Amino acid sequence: MPRRRRRWDRVSWWYSLILVVPLVGFSSVFAYQHFIEGRGYTVSVVDAYTDEPVADARVIVGTSETQTDSRGRSRVPKDAVEIRIEKDGYDPQALVLPVAGDDDIRVALRPNVVQGMIRHAGDDRPLAGITVEAHAPPGTVVATTTTGEDGSFVLRDVPEGASLVVTSADYSDVTMEIGRQTSFELALRPDVVTGRVTDTDGQPIPGARVAIGTAQATAGDDGQFRLEGAPESGDVVVKAPGYRAAIVPLDASMRIEAQLEPFQAKAIYVTADVAADPAQFQEKIDLIKRTELNAMVVDLKDSTGSVFYDTEVSLAHEIGAVRPILDPKAVVEALHANDIYAIARIVVFEDPILAEQRPEWAIHSSDGGLWRTWNGLAWVNAHRKEVWDYDTALALEAARLGFDEIQLDYIRFPSDGPLDEAEYGVEHNTETRMAAIRDFLTGVRDALAPTPAYFAVDVFGLTYWELSDGGIGQNLETIAPLVDYICPMVYPSHFYEGSMGFDIPNDHPYEVILWSLENGAERVPEEARKFRPWLQDFSYGPGIEYGDNEVRAQIQASEDFGSSGWMLWNAASEYHEGALRKP
Structure with missing residues (x-):
């Protein structure tokens, strides 16, 4: 009997083999034999994020392959050297056997499919055509798709550590770490x-x-x-x-x-000392109310480098530039109460206080010391971003104080002094000068853009005639597109003898203003509406004395050209009322 039972066992084994071979294939015969005899490893495959079993995962041993059951389990031969586990939607894994421990091998597969739904934040409707990407550091796109009509999306083969980036032309962008999340519900806000x-x-x-x-x-x-x-x-x-x-x-x-609402500024310049004196300030307000004037330019920082109010820009205090004689909020309130357009003037690169206190930001001489003009004034280096940041901060503060316009003056490199001895620490030529002015103005423009304040700059009158940069970085074609108003100081007294064919240009106030503006308009016709000239209400140099008629002639030229207003300059803030029309 015992011998018969053993013979039957052998027959039973071969009978089982005959039944199994057609089902699993000859390549798996020996794996099946090991399984029957319990001589293999048990492989349990789970989701790395949820720890749930992964069914139907492919378990590959050499040229043979099995699949995990509903419990995520499979068996591999004891003599297997390497196994590989694969499943669509998961990163594959390869293991070298034997694995330390018992005969149970646990394999966690990381899911690499990210899916989700994107809806409108306001009404919860699905958003189609939204671009969804997976970015791997440092921002490389590794998977991309767009949402369907139902707002759904699926990203495949997303690597570990990737970010989800959602972009659309009409909605706010979303960037978020994917982490261990495989499903997302996002609501996009229109932007x-x-x-x-x-x-x-x-x-x-x-x-x-x-x-x-x-x-x-x-x-x-x-x-x-x-x-x-x-x-x-x-x-x-x-x-x-x-x-x-x-x-x-x-x-x-x-x-x-x-x-x-249309508006053309017709302004007078007022020094900080005049604006700080209640009687004189009121006198200027009354002048404006009695005449066609409707705007006032007030110094907040002048060419001495002094800042005339208690600024919150700390650097001004650190360098001793603050001379707090003005209450700028009170100035703005008084002007607005009288329907007067308030313009803050800030001088930029002629700043001897900043140059002396921060010599590393200044122009240097070839001997290593500070470079100075013929009048002994040190200038800051317009190539230095630290200088840009200082004056941008002051401009932005002026906008917050309520000024309707921020007007920057001395937007240039120096024009007098031993210029051939000036050292800037960088290559200094026409191109770099123009680039420095351009980049500075671009930064100020962007800073002021979200404020109600307009952005204006003053330039030499010769800038409207000089095709290059005049050696000072001012080029009309470069500057005009970056500002709201460009204000040429077209003082007839400041043009050279013979300019425009006049022996003494100062004797021809109307023609100098009109022809300068027209010449500028020919160069930048699309920017001509930004022209608002400074006109001289003072006498200087050879030629006629300036009074009511000469000032009026300049105003007439500006208006005949069609400029966006005009401004009168007098260093002492004294003006010829007879040149001005009644309101």
């Missing part, structure tokens, strides 16, 4: 503001600038604009040269219809 800018007659204003936060846009010829990247809330600021700024609160519609 595009559209609209139209018109004047009070309903006519479009081409080139109007629209800004909120760091987002900016420019209106087209039809006045339409599209502003991308808008924040969730805030005020939209709309500005165009020749108009008053408009502030429109952003609402859920993300649509703006802005109507701008």
Whole structure:
């Protein structure tokens, strides 16, 4: 009997083999034999994130292959050297055997499929056509797709440590770490503001600038604009040269219809000392109210480097530049109470206080000391970003104080002194000078864009004639596109004898102003609406004395050209009222 039972065992084994071979294939015969005899490893495959069993994973041993069951389990031969586990939607894994421990091998597969749904944050509707990407450090796109009509998306083969990046032309971008998350439900907020800018007659204003936060846009010829990247809330600021700024609160519609009121500044310059004296300041306000004047330029920082109010810009205090004789908020309030446009003047690169206190930011002489003009004044180096940051901070503060316009003066390199001895620490030529001025103005423009304050710069009158940079970095074609107003100091007394064919240009106030503006307009016709000249209300050099008629002639020339206003300069803030029309 025992012998018969053993013979039957052998028959049973071969009978089982005959039945199994057609089912599993001859390549798996020996694996099956080991399984029957219990002479293999048990492999348990689980999801690395959920710890749930992974069924139907392929377990590959050499040329043979099995699949995990519903419990995520499979067996491999004891003599297997290496196994590989694969499953769609997971990173594959390879193991070298034997594995330390018992005969049970646990394998955790990391899922590499990320899926989700994207909807509109306002009404929960699905968003189709949204770009969804997986980025691996340092920002390389490793997987990309777009959402379907139902707002769903699937990203495959997403590596570990990747980020999910969602972008759209009409909605706010989303970037987030994927981590161990495989499913996302996202709601996108619209971040595009559209609209139209018109004047009070309903006519479009081409080139109007629209800004909120760091987002900016420019209106087209039809006045339409599209502003991308808008924040969730805030005020939209709309500005165009020749108009008053408009502030429109952003609402859920993300649509703006802005109507701008025409405005041409007709201004006088007032020193900080005059503005700080109540009687003299009121006298200037009364002059404006009695005449066609409607604006005042007030010094906040002049060519001495002094800052005339208690600024919050700490550097001004550190270098001893603060001379707090003005209350700028009170100045603005007084001007606005009388419907006067308030312009803050800030002198930039002629700043002897900053140059003396921060000599590393100054122009140096070939002997190593500070370079100085013929009058002994040290200048800061316009190539230095630290100088840019200082004056940008002052300009932004002036905007917060409520000034309608920030006007920067001395936006240039020095024009007098031993120029051939000046050392800048960098290559210094026409191109680098123009680049320094351009980059500085670009930074100020962007800083002021979301504020209601307009941005203006003063330039030499010769800049409208000089085709290069005049050795000082001022080039009309470079500067004009970066500002709201460009203000040439076209004082007839400051043109060389023979200029424009005149022996004494000072004797021809009307022609000097008109021809200079016209010449500039020929060079930058699309920017001519930004021209607002400084006119002289003083006598200087050879030629006639300037009084009512000469000042009026300059005003007439400016208006005949069609400039966006004009400004009168007198260093003592004394003006010929007879040159001005009644309101």
